[in-house]
Amino acid sequence: MARLLVGFILSLVVVISISILNQGGFSASDAMVAVPTLVAALAGIILAVVVAGRGRQHGNWITDSWISREPEDEMLSRLESERDEASMQDLGSKWAKMEMERLESKHGEE
DSSP states (O other), X not given: OHHHHHHHHHHXXXXXXXXXXXHTSOOTTOHHHHHHHHHHHHHHHHHHHHHHTTTSOTTSSGGGGXXXXXXXXXXXXXXXXXXXXXXXXXXXXXXXXXXXXXXXXXXXXX
């Protein structure tokens, strides 16, 4: 995520510098410069927060709910257990059971 943010910020800096060069100077009221500058500043803040939480244990940092910092093997085992828990194999029987209950309640009311 940090590499993605660095690339995004660098591309915004290029856009900002080209915009300033085309206008012949910097004016704070110009939206062509102000909007990319604000977006780059927000991306910089997010990058700083992500980098600051790098050495901390997973689950103890504010960005952990947005960006996973789990080691790859832990993430893989967690995702496999969630997939097994979802159990797509008996989805048809669950659907049939739900439909049967709906029909029973519908005909029971009539």
